Amino acid sequence: MRTFVKFCGLSTPEALREVPSGGAAGFVLGVPESPRNLAPERARELIDHLPSEAEAWAVVVRPPAELVHQLFDEVGVDRAQVYGPVPEGLEYLEIHHLVPSVPIPVPGAGGEAPKIPPAEDYPRVHLDAAGQASPGGSGVRADWTVCADIVDRHPGRKFVLGGGLDPENVAEALAIVRPWGVDVSSGIESRPGVKDVERMRRFVAAVERFEKGDA
Numbered sequence: 001m002r003t004f005v006k007f008c009g010l011s012t013p014e015a016l017r018e019v020p021s022g023g024a025a026g027f028v029l030g031v032p033e034s035p036r037n038l039a040p041e042r043a044r045e046l047i048d049h050l051p052s053e054a055e056a057w058a059v060v061v062r063p064p065a066e067l068v069h070q071l072f073d074e075v076g077v078d079r080a081q082v083y084g085p086v087p088e089g090l091e092y093l094e095i096h097h098l099v100p101s102v103p104i105p106v107p108g109a110g111g112e113a114p115k116i117p118p119a120e121d122y123p124r125v126h127l128d129a130a131g132q133a134s135p136g137g138s139g140v141r142a143d144w145t146v147c148a149d150i151v152d153r154h155p156g157r158k159f160v161l162g163g164g165l166d167p168e169n170v171a172e173a174l175a176i177v178r179p180w181g182v183d184v185s186s187g188i189e190s191r192p193g194v195k196d197v198e199r200m201r202r203f204v205a206a207v208e209r210f211e212k213g214d215a
Contacts, residue, residue, distance in 0.1 A: 004181030009036030
């Protein structure tokens with residue numbers, strides 16, 4: 001696939017095996033209120049089950065610099081998706097492998113356009129619905145019109161669209177926003193925190209149909 005696909009909130013080897021080639025698995029770490037939260041040690045174990053052609057992402061909220069160091073040095077993630085401010089005291093390569101999550105208004109909320117972090121520091125940027133209690137599975141859709149405007153104003157940037165995606169609407173989101181990648185969590189679950197392998201496969205199939213012009 002041309003489209004980068006990230007499955008977020010994974011917690012079992014079975015789910016990890018469904019991550020498409022060139023995509024990523026997201027592990028929610030340090031967010032105890034989330035039903036998808038994992039201990040760093042468990043994430044380290046699960047990474048061993050990830051297909052070699054896929055990336056491992058940590059998903060964290062307002063992390064201290066010490067946690068970011070641990071994620072890269074001990075847990076072994078490839079990237080860290082950060083909600084909230086990026087901590088000070090990070091090395092250049094750590095910053096370069098962070099993916100800031102930019103809060104996007106929900107449909108009808110209005111407000112000013114969000115600020116996009118500089119490309120020279122952050123090659124990838126995550127777009128998610130604003131105002132969520134915890135990351136990685138709110139099921140709330142970001143305003144796709146706002147997201148499309150951001151993509152248009154920053155040509156060549158690798159934006160990953162999240163927020164309320166599922167197998168039924170991902171093709172429409174791709175057509176409207178034209179992001180570099182998509183991110184899904186609750187939209188591929190049978191219940192909060194439990195991934196549904198069949199929905200994961202349907203999500204990938206929907207992306208593939210869109211790319212072929214069959215959506």
